[in-house]
Amino acid sequence: MMKLEGALYPWRFRVVVGLLSIMVLAICYRIVDLQVIDHRFLIEQGDARSLRTVSIPAHRGLITDRNGEPLAVSTPVTTIWANPSEMQADKSKWGLLAQALGQDPKALTERLNEQSTKEFIYLVRGLTPEQGQSVLDLKVPGVYGKEEFRRFYPAGDVTAHMVGFTDLDDHGREGVELAYDDWLAGVPGKRQVIKDRRGRLIKDLQVKKNAKAGKTLALSIDLRLQYLATRELRNAIQENDAKAGSLVIMDVKTGEVLAMVNQPTYNPNNRRTMVPAAMRNRAIIDVFEPGSTMKPISMTAALDSGRWKPSDKVEVYPGTLQIGKYTIRDVTKTEGPILDLTGILINSSNVGMSKVAFDVGGEAIFRAMQRVGLGQYTGLGFPGERVGNLPNYREWRKAETATLSYGYGLSVTALQLVHAYSALANNGKIVPLTILKTDKPAESTQAIPEATAKTLQGMLQQVIEDPRGVYRARVPSYHVAGKSGTARKTSVGTKGYAENSYRSLFAGFGPMSNPRYAIVVVIDEPSKGGYYGGLVSAPVFSKVMSGTLRLMNVRPDNLAPIPPEQQANAAPAAVPVKGGRG
Incomplete structure (x- = not known):
């Protein structure tokens, strides 16, 4: 009986064996293709999950008065940002973080909990490099630093209306800073780094493009x-x-x-x-x-x-x-x-x-x-x-x-x-x-x-x-x-x-x-x-x-005349003596 059934449907067995063979051959071909022929695909996919291009901030151009006195300069600052979803795993250092940031611990905790589903928020911007490093030294999971530049105006309110100011992103918003923003703004650079899946820096590979600083602007004001x-x-x-x-x-x-x-x-x-x-x-x-x-x-x-x-x-x-x-x-x-x-x-x-x-x-x-x-x-x-x-x-x-x-x-x-x-x-x-x-x-x-x-x-x-x-x-x-x-x-x-x-x-x-x-x-x-x-x-x-x-060292043109008696008493001009030692 079994022999009869096998004789009646032999093509079923052959079809199944054939399909399995084709699948095995396809898998083998794909393995050879990825490993030998098109091996860059796996490299690119691996790099996409670890190789990152980060921006290098550009130094904004200097603004000076006509004599070279600085009116607006850029100073390096550190911006602290966080991944709230990552921070939820360890809340033990949140109090120390709030203290280092100079913020209210309760307010910071409420903010992080409210935004726990987000992957990026600013914690504070414009810290000095020393202040920023002290925050990063706490090694709070999910807290990271970013290098930026902040504008400083040495003359303060004296030149405020002329020079203007920039916003937190270093874009001109008033005065000369706005009028000549394209001239003053630098061009950010690019740097390749390797990061793990949590975004932590593993290795700094190379600079793909150097940052180009903004141009200096000399104003007419004295x-x-x-x-x-x-x-x-x-x-x-x-x-x-x-x-x-x-x-x-x-x-x-x-x-x-x-x-x-x-x-x-x-x-x-x-x-x-x-x-x-x-x-x-x-x-x-x-x-x-x-x-x-x-x-x-x-x-x-x-x-x-x-x-x-x-x-x-x-x-x-x-x-x-x-x-x-x-x-x-x-x-x-x-x-x-x-x-x-x-x-x-x-x-x-x-x-x-x-x-x-x-x-x-x-x-x-x-x-x-x-x-x-x-x-x-x-x-x-x-x-x-x-x-x-x-x-x-x-x-x-x-x-x-x-x-x-x-x-x-x-x-x-x-x-x-x-x-x-x-x-x-x-x-x-x-x-x-x-x-x-x-x-x-x-x-x-x-x-x-x-x-x-x-x-x-x-x-x-x-x-x-x-x-x-x-x-x-x-x-x-x-x-x-x-x-x-x-x-x-x-x-x-x-x-x-x-x-x-x-x-x-x-x-x-x-x-x-x-x-x-x-x-x-x-x-x-x-x-x-x-x-x-x-x-x-x-x-x-x-x-x-x-x-x-x-x-401006302009010679006076309305001096009072010297009285005659003073002219008479004025000492005679020195007469040069000929000869003598040179």
Whole structure:
């Protein structure tokens, strides 16, 4: 019977034997293939489970002032991270870990338990290498270290608004750090290592790609002038109980910003208590009506027209001028019923300036302001820079013409204002602004005719040196020029101006023998002792300009003459003796 069945189905046996033989041959072929022919597959699979490529942090570029003083440097730090799921196996050292990290043990335990299913969390970032090593020496399972860099700012709050700061990942977030992030940021490297299945380092194999450090950036600012400006501006804010302030120093020949400071400020090295309002770089972000500081720019339009010269007279009596329902007033009492153009600037007469503007026309004044950069970007490339507003009308009515001529109806930044005055100081030539140190002569544009600019220089010098001028702006041993301004602040949420809310301004330049430096001072809402620009901002200009000229080793051009008796008693110059031993 069995023989009969075997004879009936012999193919079943053969099929089974054949399939088994094919499987054996396939397995043998695969073994030979993996071990001999395609042996790299097993190597790659093994490496994938043990060979790792880790990042090598790159050193961020150094930021310096024009003299090489460091403003932002990168220091090595250690970041401690953990694998909470791995840490659950041994909780005995969690208390020691919390103590080494300076954290509350209970809070750390709750955090690790809540995130027990995760494989990566940061425990703390930015430890010094010594602090980081002390944590790693505890050998807590699941706790690892990572090398990073942290930014440090040696000048602290003095350069905060210019330099800015980086975030925890070393990316620029404010100021120059943000504007030049691509230049400063380095390129991370790559390193091959062998790790076990728990992620622990077994062997450091090789560096596949070296880290490339970021490039150094030299700013145009002079740290000495930055400290000087910060000190004087802070003192003025405190003395006048003001809300805020800005100060900018510029080299009119090269276009370099030598100092830019704001109050209030912040410490970029400790941002835990930082107030967002203090982060604002007011010198380039806050726009305001410049008030009487615009009168010299308007006056250039009058002189350019050929219809006016400095000695021409204007009647300003009785100190008011009615234009429909709008009344123009002179804030201070003028020295007489009739003023020449220089007298209009010295007495800051709104009435006199308006009458000159009516003759010249609003379009001419608009063009004069536009040529010196108002209503336009400065090209500085600074994050958040505001352009302000310079209005233009199809039909210039008297009210718009008058208000524009004495600095209302338009808005500027402190940086734009100092740039405009640089054209007056530089014999009418305007140079592009820069916050980077430059060694090449800047290309200039003739924004104001040279003869007009030189005439305005003399007139603005009289604004300070005339007996009725802004004597608080005078600088001992130097001739300087400038113009004060006082502007009412617009009210927030309603039309018109706020009550008892002013900005005090002063813009000037010097020395007059060869004007080189322009300075603008803006004090926001002074509330103690007065609010006029000549009272509040002019003394700051005087102190900062005096310090600037001395620090820059500029020769005095206004020294008192030596009395005749001292000249007579002066020792004669030594006469060289011929011969003798050489």
